[in-house]
Amino acid sequence: MSISILETKNLTHIYSKGTTSQVDAIRDVNLKIEKGELVGIIGHTGSGKSTLIQHFNGLLKGTSGTVLLDGKDIWEDKSKIRNVRFRVGICFQYPEYQLFEETVYKDIAFGPSNMKLSKDEIDRRVRNVIKFVGLDESYFEKSPFDLSGGEKRRVAIAGVMAMEPDVLILDEPCAGLDPKGRDTVLSLISQYRKSTGSTVLVVSHSMEDISKIATRVLVMNESKLAYYDTVDAVFSHSEELKSMGLNIPALTSLFLRLKEKGYNVNTNIYTLEKARDELLTLLKGGKSE
Amino acid sequence: MISDITIGQYYKGDSFVHKMDPRIKILITVIFIVMIFMCKNFLSLLLAGIFLVASIFASRVPFRMFFKSLKPIVPIVIFTAVINIFYIGGGKELLSLGFVSITSKGVFTAVFMAVRIVLLIMSSSILTYTTVPTMLTDAIERLLSPLKIFHIQVHTLAMMMTLALRFIPTLIEEIERIMNAQKARGADFENGSLTDRAKALVPVLIPLFVSAFRRAYELAFAMNCRCYTGGAGRTRMKQMKLHISDFAALFVFAAGFVGIILINKFFGVVI
Secondary structure (H helix, E strand, O other): OOOOOEEEEEEEEEEOOOOOOOEEEEEEEEEEEOOOOEEEEEOOOOOOHHHHHHHHOOOOOOOEEEEEEOOEEOOOOHHHHHHHHHHEEEEOOOHHHHOOOOOHHHHHHHHHHHOOOOHHHHHHHHHHHHHHOOOOHHHOOOOHHHOOHHHHHHHHHHHHHOOOOOEEEEEOOOOOOOHHHHHHHHHHHHHHHHHHOOEEEEEEOEHHHHHHHOOEEEEEEOOEEEEEEEHHHHHOOHHHHHHOOOEOOHHHHHHHHHHHOOOOOOOOOOOHHHHHHHHHHHHHOOOOO | OHHHOOOOOOOOOOOHHHHOOHHHHHHHHHHHHHHHHHOOOHHHHHHHHHHHHHHHHHHOOOHHHHHHHHHHHHHHHHHHHHHHHHHOOOOOEEEEEOOEEEEHHHHHHHHHHHHHHHHHHHHHHHHHHHOOHHHHHHHHHHHHHHHHHHOOOHHHHHHHHHHHHHHHHHHHHHHHHHHHHHHHOOOOOOOOOHHHHHHHOHHHHHHHHHHHHHHHHHHHHHHHHOOOOOOOOOOOOOOOOOOHHHHHHHHHHHHHHHHHHHHHHHOOOOO
């Protein structure tokens, strides 16, 4: 079996250990993420998703347990932790607030120039990545502070993509965007993954967004890993997900209610096509018990 | 870490000191600070120390909290003490090595200075540990209100102080968030020369200022929406009332003040 790109073993993180305000942020998380996958991480506020992802690039160090990148412990050599950050790129929530340079070009080049790459290579990456986020080179000389909210967000995401990380992690990339902006960002992410073949992790509390793009879904609940499986398999637990305080997609909840009424339907439905097929079989088969 | 900063930290409790009128607490703190600097011999310094320890016991704030507040000023205390030992002349000469000479007066001054600074910090810590920041600024506003006759906008100043204190934790959080974001892009804050590290702060400071200004605009807007027009005609939800116990505490410290004057007078002067 090949080595997973990212793996955690009994990863636990306790904040303010030994004081009265001790909090278990994540407890005993074991997971394996394979190369090239797009994993959606969901969980409601305070379930530990943001803490979890900060362990993947060594911004946080677990109280116990290990994080393996390509089978190697990321904390094996503490002085090399920056190299881990270049390989695992994290784009935090509201990334537009990290923009600081005079021009969009310079801001996107910040990550690559920290990697001490050659000028030509930096230039290639910046020009390459601006296309991924659906902008063009006419933006290069603009000040990032003059852009609209959605454009700022895309420039900030480009800044992380420009490091060409093996694993790209996006924390709530759609937060605060309107539905159109949300769809744009989501399709940019899945296009990026398709054309670069890199592994992508997307944190969100919206199952609707996740179900559109993810290959696997990871559910965090009360500091623990609740589910980690394919989208279909996770959505078959829709009732449990609901009890974890997660907003299940509108279509899924429609089928849940049909089932409550006594119709014999599957409840792991989250796309329009599947919903149509399921309804057609139900109608053809007549009313069942 | 940054989150260890204890400025304006409140320690929850409901002791006598917590319940005291904040205006009186400020007055007492001022009296106590003057007391510390009036001490001219060890006996009066001891009396001031007793007042402080008694106040700490009355506040029921654990002693370790006070040691925590002293930690950052240890270098300052050592620095002033050393400077005083070498630069204050007079009294008996204790040690002489070429151009440096240490005198009894120098040593006494050094000890006095160190103790004074420690007492100063601890006494102001009692005030901040037992008083919520908003109450504190409220009290300052009330105490400074006589300045209104000089057309000084006391209310505006107090409001600015309240807001500044309120935003310290928010901005600390913001700094941590921005630092994490830049670290994720490979920024290095821990290694390199002094100039490298100073340069590394630019990607943190610019977004911090941008967001501070954004917050200020939003706050001003929100205050406008709630019809804030400044101090004129503004009433208070929580009225401050003086109790007999407040006067009693004030009286005790006034007595201590007189005590120190008397001790200075009858027991000789060391420095």
